[in-house]
Amino acid sequence: xxxxxxxxxxxxxxxxxxxxxxxxxxxxxxxxxxxxxxxxxxxxxxxxxxxxxxxxxxxxxxxxxxxxxxxxxxxxxxxxxxxxxxxxxxxxxxxxxxxxxxxxxxxxxxxxxxxxxxxxxxxxxxxxxxxxxxxxxxxxxxxxxxxxxxxxxxxxxxxxxxxxxxxxxxxxxxxxxxxxxxxxxxxxxxxxxxxxxxxxxxxxxxxxxxxxxxxxxxxxxxxxxxxxxxxxxxxxxxxxxxxxxxxxxxxxxxxxxxxxxxxxxxxxxxxxxxxxxxxxxxxxxxxxxxxxxxxxxxxxxxxxxxxxxxxxxxxxxxxxxxxxxxxxxxxxxxxxxxxxxxxxxxxxxxxxxxxxxxxxxxxxxxxxxxxxxxxxxxxxxxxxxxxx
Amino acid sequence: xxxxxxxxxxxxxxxxxxxxxxxxxxxxxxxxxxxxxxxxxxxxxxxxxxxxxxxxxxxxxxxxxxxxxxxxxxxxxxxxxxxxxxxxxxxxxxxxxxxxxxxxxxxxxxxxxxxxxxxxxxxxxxxxxxxxxxxxxxxxxxxxxxxxxxxxxxxxxxxxxxxxxxxxxxxxxxxxxxxxxxxxxxxxxxxxxxxxxxxxxxxxxxxxxxxxxxxxxxxxxxxxxxxxxxxxxxxxxxxxxxxxxxxxxxxxxxxxxxxxxxxxxxxxxxxxxxxxxxxxxxxxxxxxxxxxxxxxxxxxxxxxxxxxxxxxxxxxxxxxxxxxxxxxxxxxxxxxxxxxxxxxxxxxxxxxxxxxxxxxxxxxxxxxxxxxxxxxxxxxxxxxxxxx
Numbered sequence: 080x081x082x083x084x085x086x087x088x089x090x091x092x093x094x095x096x097x098x099x100x101x102x103x104x105x106x107x108x109x110x111x112x113x114x115x116x117x118x119x120x121x122x123x124x125x126x127x128x129x130x131x132x133x134x135x136x137x138x139x140x141x142x143x144x145x146x147x148x149x150x151x152x153x154x155x156x157x158x159x160x161x162x163x164x165x166x167x168x169x170x171x172x173x174x175x176x177x178x179x180x181x182x183x184x185x186x187x188x189x190x191x192x193x194x195x196x197x198x199x200x201x202x203x204x205x206x207x208x209x210x211x212x213x214x215x216x217x218x219x220x221x222x223x224x225x226x227x228x229x230x231x232x233x234x235x236x237x238x239x240x241x242x243x244x245x246x247x248x249x250x251x252x253x254x255x256x257x258x259x260x261x262x263x264x265x266x267x268x269x270x271x272x273x274x275x276x277x278x279x280x281x282x283x284x285x286x287x288x289x290x291x292x293x294x295x296x297x298x299x300x301x302x303x304x305x306x307x308x309x310x311x312x313x314x315x316x317x318x319x320x321x322x323x324x325x326x327x328x329x330x331x332x333x334x335x336x337x338x339x340x341x342x343x344x345x346x347x348x349x350x351x352x353x354x355x356x357x358x359x360x361x362x363x364x365x366x367x368x369x370x371x372x373x374x375x376x377x378x379x380x381x382x383x384x385x386x387x388x389x390x391x392x393x394x395x396x397x398x399x400x401x402x403x404x405x406x407x408x409x410x411x412x413x414x415x416x417x418x419x420x421x422x423x424x425x426x427x428x429x430x431x432x433x434x435x436x437x438x439x440x441x442x443x444x445x446x447x448x449x450x451x452x453x454x455x456x457x458x459x460x461x462x463x464x465x466x467x
Numbered sequence: 468x469x470x471x472x473x474x475x476x477x478x479x480x481x482x483x484x485x486x487x488x489x490x491x492x493x494x495x496x497x498x499x500x501x502x503x504x505x506x507x508x509x510x511x512x513x514x515x516x517x518x519x520x521x522x523x524x525x526x527x528x529x530x531x532x533x534x535x536x537x538x539x540x541x542x543x544x545x546x547x548x549x550x551x552x553x554x555x556x557x558x559x560x561x562x563x564x565x566x567x568x569x570x571x572x573x574x575x576x577x578x579x580x581x582x583x584x585x586x587x588x589x590x591x592x593x594x595x596x597x598x599x600x601x602x603x604x605x606x607x608x609x610x611x612x613x614x615x616x617x618x619x620x621x622x623x624x625x626x627x628x629x630x631x632x633x634x635x636x637x638x639x640x641x642x643x644x645x646x647x648x649x650x651x652x653x654x655x656x657x658x659x660x661x662x663x664x665x666x667x668x669x670x671x672x673x674x675x676x677x678x679x680x681x682x683x684x685x686x687x688x689x690x691x692x693x694x695x696x697x698x699x700x701x702x703x704x705x706x707x708x709x710x711x712x713x714x715x716x717x718x719x720x721x722x723x724x725x726x727x728x729x730x731x732x733x734x735x736x737x738x739x740x741x742x743x744x745x746x747x748x749x750x751x752x753x754x755x756x757x758x759x760x761x762x763x764x765x766x767x768x769x770x771x772x773x774x775x776x777x778x779x780x781x782x783x784x785x786x787x788x789x790x791x792x793x794x795x796x797x798x799x800x801x802x803x804x805x806x807x808x809x810x811x812x813x814x815x816x817x818x819x820x821x822x823x824x825x826x827x828x829x830x831x832x833x834x835x836x837x838x839x840x841x842x843x844x845x846x847x848x849x850x851x852x853x854x855x
Contacts, residue, residue: 080481080482080647080709080712080713080715080716081482082481082482082483082485083479083481083482084478084479084480084481084488085478085479085481086476086477086478086479087475087476088474088475088476089474090472090473090474091471091472091473091474091728092472093468093470093471093472093473093728093729094468094469094470094471095470097470100472259468291709292693292696292697292709292713293709293712293713294690294693294713294716294717294720297689297690297692297693298686298689298690298720300689301685301686301688301689302682302685302686304685305680305682305685308680309680321468321679321680321681324468324681324729325468325680325681325682327468328468328682328728328729329682332682332686332725337720337725340479340481340716341481341712341716
């Protein structure tokens with residue numbers, strides 16, 4: 080195990096009617112709550128009404144920021160910050176998936192900046208350290224990003240076609256509510272893309288140095304297997320409570336730091352996908368399904384043993400008579416086939432991104448020296464051409 | 468997944484020279500530190516001197532409580548409480564394994580009680596709730612109990628021959644230092660017993676309801692495998708840094724709550740072992756090696772599928788042509804054989820506990836209704852007879 084620091088103080092309430100815990104948690108905060116959410120789904124499934132009732136019964140004043148969509152934008156962050164200032168908000172309560180929670184985290188941080196001019200440049204580009212954020216809490220309706228138990232947010236700057244992240248210890252939610260029943264009404268497409276996002280998070284961490292035997296990687300493999308098994312069960316029967324509960328906790332576990340300890344993490348497939356979806360408003364999970372297996376095949380040289388381990392223990396590939404190199408490639412082919420089987424696109428063509436766009440997307444990709452080697456914009460273009 | 472609440476705010480610093488982080492952490496506490504430790508091993512390996520130097524350089528006044536041995540006793544807790552009161556202690560810094568940390572937790576809680584009369588009865592027997600404890604932090608030298616990242620302590624009342632636990636959210640260490648190099652000088656026996664203790668913790672959690680597919684159980688299986696693999700590597704070469712690091716983090720992960728979410732946990736093998744070692748001062752890990760496989764074989768009926776899963780995925784038993792019942796028993800036999808192979812006792816006879824003591828030990832065992840069924844004192848006696 081490499082050296083690490085682990086600290087995660089988020090309180091998780093998981094299970095049926097876990098939302099009732101909001102009542103006693105609310106007493107720690109002032110009276111003004113900014114309730115943030117996305118489209119109308121929480122109004123249709125009754126969750127909106129339940130949250131509002133609890134907030135009112137606890138004597139809170141509610142301000143609303145609605146319409147936070149996938150790939151939340153800087154404009155929405157700014158709208159939220161204005162509401163925070165006008166209404167002297169004490170707590171942001173995010174009800175939704177990763178986009179709503181991420182947007183709320185950015186609002187929480189930006190609204191505490193003394194001077195928010197150039198906040199995009201200072202936080203998302205230069206990663207300037209901040210020393211506080213407004214308290215926030217989350218009620219999760221879509222298991223995917225793990226945002227409910229970590230410090231990160233990803234925001235899209237639509238004008239500059241950039242999708243960057245910002246991380247701060249002050250962005251940890253004070254508490255998060257995970258009730259699998261809120262996920263029962265998710266459309267099939269969202270279950271699929273959410274689960275691919277979960278798997279992709281685990282890949283970004285597992286497929287990075289160190290390769291040597293370590294606890295984090297072993298737990299990562301267990302989580303990948305659990306996601307795949309339970310995704311198939313949930314697609315067969317969307318009301319399978321066990322499967323939905325497992326997927327929900329898998330999503331949180333994938334990014335709450337536990338499988339990240341001692342790992343370098345590369346996040347290069349996400350960086351390519353962020354460039355993709357900054358140009359084309361495709362679902363994050365769709366972009367990942369296209370990019371991830373191709374990216375991994377591109378970089379697996381020199382790490383065949385680790386990829387073979389994944390192929391055998393997660394994808395169930397029979398190792399008899401095969402080299403690690405063969406197993407690695409077979410495992411990645413099987414991964415792409417799994418994505419296709421569950422209905423995700425696996426080529427850029429399928430989502431209508433033209434080959435002519437590849438150069439510009441590669442140019443926009445934030446290239447870094449990963450733990451598995453340096454990836455240039457030329458490499459990204461080569462990967463994207465293989466995704467076509 | 469069953470409903471659960473998860474909250475663990477312990478900050479972990481892991482890796483070589485992680486102890487340097489003590490410096491900035493100390494600034495959050497007052498000047499008077501109670502330094503607690505066990506025998507002389509930390510004086511021999513230089514750790515004592517390093518800790519004292521750091522404390523002095525940070526301007527702290529040091530009071531010492533030494534000689535905290537395995538199965539720490541109420542008398543030692545009381546000695547610590549007196550030192551806390553006489554010296555107006557602001558922080559307890561525990562340097563050692565689970566016994567030192569557990570004893571320090573009890574001191575932290577008892578010294579904050581307004582009236583500590585009957586503290587044994589009130590806390591350890593009746594589990595009375597407390598609302599504060601003195602801050603404590605840990606520097607781990609023996610990976611085993613996971614005490615460095617949880618709320619529990621186990622204390623022995625030698626006069627009453629009882630070994631009971633107490634748990635309080637205020638007993639979470641503020642921070643814990645895990646540097647695998649401090650474990651390099653552990654005697655072989657301690658590596659063995661510490662690792663059996665880790666495995667046993669995972670068994671107590673995994674082998675409990677629910678049996679249905681859940682994230683916690685999948686992570687538990689991954690940890691068990693990691694412990695067994697790395698224990699053998701560490702015994703082959705005690706200076707194998709990777710193996711020692713993995714074992715150290717396995718110990719913490721086994722009991723920091725992560726594999727416990729949604730699980731009922733039974734802890735019945737520990738309860739039997741606690742009765743054993745309240746009568747006979749044998750190492751905790753030795754008692755567990757004797758009791759655990761026999762206890763599991765005694766209760767596995769009706770849960771063969773789960774036991775078979777363990778046998779195949781952790782113990783590497785070939786499932787071809789075998790029933791789950793057969794696999795379950797074969798897996799437990801292999802577990803006992805593994806304990807024997809690494810040098811642990813697997814019968815009461817080997818540790819000199821006479822058959823005539825069984826009735827009294829069973830009588831002392833705290834029997835509970837476990838999630839796998841009720842275990843009476845007669846059952847415990849039957850299990851202990853099979854351990855002979």
